[in-house]
Amino acid sequence: MTHALQIHGLEAGYSGQPVLRALDLEVTAGVTAILGPSGCGKTTLLRAVAGFVTPMAGTITVAGREVVSGRSVVAARRRGLGYVPQDGALFPHLTVEANVGFGLPRGQRRNSARVSEALALVELPAKLAQRYPHELSGGQQQRVALARALAPRPRLVLLDEPFSSLDASLREETGRAVVRALRAAGAAAVLVTHDQGEALSLADQVAVMVDGSFLQVAAPADVYLTPADPRVAAFLGHAALVAGTAAGEPDADGRVRSASCALGLLRLRAPVAAGPVRVAIRAEQVQVAPADESDRAGVVLDVSFYGHDATIRVVLDSGEHVSARTPANSVPRPGDPVRVDVVGEAVAFAV
Numbered sequence: 001m002t003h004a005l006q007i008h009g010l011e012a013g014y015s016g017q018p019v020l021r022a023l024d025l026e027v028t029a030g031v032t033a034i035l036g037p038s039g040c041g042k043t044t045l046l047r048a049v050a051g052f053v054t055p056m057a058g059t060i061t062v063a064g065r066e067v068v069s070g071r072s073v074v075a076a077r078r079r080g081l082g083y084v085p086q087d088g089a090l091f092p093h094l095t096v097e098a099n100v101g102f103g104l105p106r107g108q109r110r111n112s113a114r115v116s117e118a119l120a121l122v123e124l125p126a127k128l129a130q131r132y133p134h135e136l137s138g139g140q141q142q143r144v145a146l147a148r149a150l151a152p153r154p155r156l157v158l159l160d161e162p163f164s165s166l167d168a169s170l171r172e173e174t175g176r177a178v179v180r181a182l183r184a185a186g187a188a189a190v191l192v193t194h195d196q197g198e199a200l201s202l203a204d205q206v207a208v209m210v211d212g213s214f215l216q217v218a219a220p221a222d223v224y225l226t227p228a229d230p231r232v233a234a235f236l237g238h239a240a241l242v243a244g245t246a247a248g249e250p251d252a253d254g255r256v257r258s259a260s261c262a263l264g265l266l267r268l269r270a271p272v273a274a275g276p277v278r279v280a281i282r283a284e285q286v287q288v289a290p291a292d293e294s295d296r297a298g299v300v301l302d303v304s305f306y307g308h309d310a311t312i313r314v315v316l317d318s319g320e321h322v323s324a325r326t327p328a329n330s331v332p333r334p335g336d337p338v339r340v341d342v343v344g345e346a347v348a349f350a351v
């Protein structure tokens, strides 16, 4: 099967200033989330694929057809892909049915069978077809926007932060419904988001972008558990990075599986070269307990109470900070001396 999307050596930006640098990406099927901090270039990438930004270099191929190659650029409306913007951008004066029909080529806009099919894909009841956008909830509006994008049966749909205006519970439910609809339609999707939970829970592949480059493109569990770069670890799951030294019995490649740092001797998930490292430690791996002067590792800086649990920030005696996630019934107070234990393996990066 041809790729839904292939990007090679893409450079794009504004007024001659590059934002995206030498990007490569392949999407075969399923959902690929582009995840990264604000301003890193996620929307610029989506716009370049959609045809709203003309790249300075590189190629973009959609469903086997080159849409950008050197100076040759296919117009946005001829790229055969669906686009769902942040706020859905439905036409307020058109009914749901007419909005969805608008996604079809000019002569087929009144093809009610295809419109009904698209509404069924996004699990919207047929009785909503005659309503206007202002008579729908935010989640329903986003589903109509997706139905409009899916109506002409594209191989690829681009979703630009489509759930950001929805509240937390609706966001999760709408996200799952959107992924079900994409799978049912057999369309691949590129989802731009800065919400890690959304990217990890909805996507089959996560591309982590920082400063216009991908630091890692891999399955959600891989980017989370085996980050390829300390910036991926720090961004995903807000891992603390602590200075350490990797040492121990070397393997056949001369690499070692443990590191000592302010939190003691830690076992590493993957071997690294012996020597100075930065160790990434996630809040869910850290346990704090009351301590006296003999076994303290630091003091509690502050506590964020969430009801189901609490996040405790600790200043280690080394001056470094780590966070711990703790059951809500055993929360220490700021200033309390604590012992800090790390559960499971850590990830280390050579420096």
Ligand SMILES: Nc1ncnc2c1ncn2[C@@H]1O[C@H](COP(=O)(O)OP(=O)(O)OP(=O)(O)O)[C@@H](O)[C@H]1O
Binding pocket: 014, 015, 019, 036, 037, 038, 039, 040, 041, 042, 043, 044, 045, 194
């Ligand atoms: N039309 C424009 N003209 C000039 N610069 C722009 C334009 N649009 C975006 N930029 C700049 O390009 C960079 C990347 O912006 P982009 O919108 O792609 O980031 P993003 O990752 O989508 O951010 P966010 O998550 O905040 O939406 C930013 O520095 C931004 O200021």
